[in-house]
Amino acid sequence: MSLTRRSLLGGAAAVLGTTAAGRPRPRKGGKMKITKLADGLLFPEGPTVLPDGDVLVVELHRGTLTRVKPDGTKTIAAETGGGPNGSALGPDGRVYIANSGGLRRFEVGGFVFAGGIPDDYKGGSLQAVDLTDGSVETLYSDGLRGPNDLVVDAHGGIYFTDYGKSDGVTGDKGRLFYAKADGSSIEMIAAGMEGPNGIGLSPDGTRLYVSETYTARVWWWDVTAPGKIQGGKSLGGSGGGNFLYTVPDYTNFDSLGVDGHGNVCVASMVHAGISIISPKGDLVRFVDINVDNDPGITNITWGGPDMRTAYVTASSTGHLLKIENWPRPGLVLNHAT
Secondary structure: OOOOHHHHHOOOOOOOOEOHHHOEOOOOOOOOEEEEEEOOOOOEEEEEEOOOOOEEEEEOOOOEEEEEOOOOOEEEEEEOOOOEEEEEEOOOOOEEEEEOOOOEEEEEOOEEEEEOOOOOOOOOEEEEEEOOOOEEEEEEOOOOOOEEEEEEOOOOEEEEEEOOOEOOOOEOOEEEEEEEOOOOOEEEEEEEEOOEEEEEEOOOOOEEEEEEOOOOEEEEEEEEEOOEEEOOOOOOOHHHOEEEEEOOOOOEEEEEEEEOOOOEEEEEEOOOEEEEEOOOOOEEEEEEOOOOOOOEEEEEEEEOOOOOEEEEEEOOOOEEEEEEOOOOOEOOOOOOO
8 A cells, every 4th residue: 555645644534624733824925936856866854955056965885975966977986885964164174974883774655754773873973074085973872872963052062862762662762962173072961751842942042842753742942152052941840841742633843943033943754845933833834745755854945046945855865956045044054154
């Protein structure tokens, strides 16, 4: 049987004018144009737009950092090994990689997913790639289980999530880390989380946001100094964080990006698309993304002269999508120019 996103979600909308479980429908006007910029990617994640307009993605099931040109041409920028999950430009021009150490490849209804512990798993790591020669340096690995995503602050420090690993019976609790890009220090700044995945900073750098996969929740902390975060406003908040938002239906949150207005844009699997969430925790809009019925929309970032071009990974069918005329401009990331 071939599954669709709708059957995975578990039903159609019951009320005219809403999507499943009462989500607001996308607004009319300002029509977005979605094209497949690249295909044949082996579970792409972590898109990063380079100053020259090329886009980098990690291929989790290939163990590479891959460069995609504006015409869709693909080349391998670096062999990272393991299971690269996220990428970001750093203060020295290198590309930093959150490497999970690998995940098993499996299919559901013809769609590709990733999870579990592969036979060749040796641990996770934080890596740095020199794009001039493709060399890869492992900066941190001790005690890391499954680094997933990362964001670089204005000081050149790296916040990243460690999702952990699960064998299907027992599993790790997730953690957050802050590390220096030169490999000199790393510190765990939060723990006890349920699958922390995406991570991002507010435009002014004073808030840190993290999405959890299976709880489909977004948490936030005040950033009081580089690598120092403070939560505590929600009783029992995951990792001590403050609650921002959760969905009313069955959805798995993946990575996130922050737009130029400070909204948190969270990619979701099963109910595939992007939830645009205000800093106050309101759902501004849900952008449904239906390309080949792919249920695995995992990441979003922005580029172009006006930052209105979104690059989205459709991981379960191996596509990098280019979405023109995104509703709001994306945030220009630290060290991206």
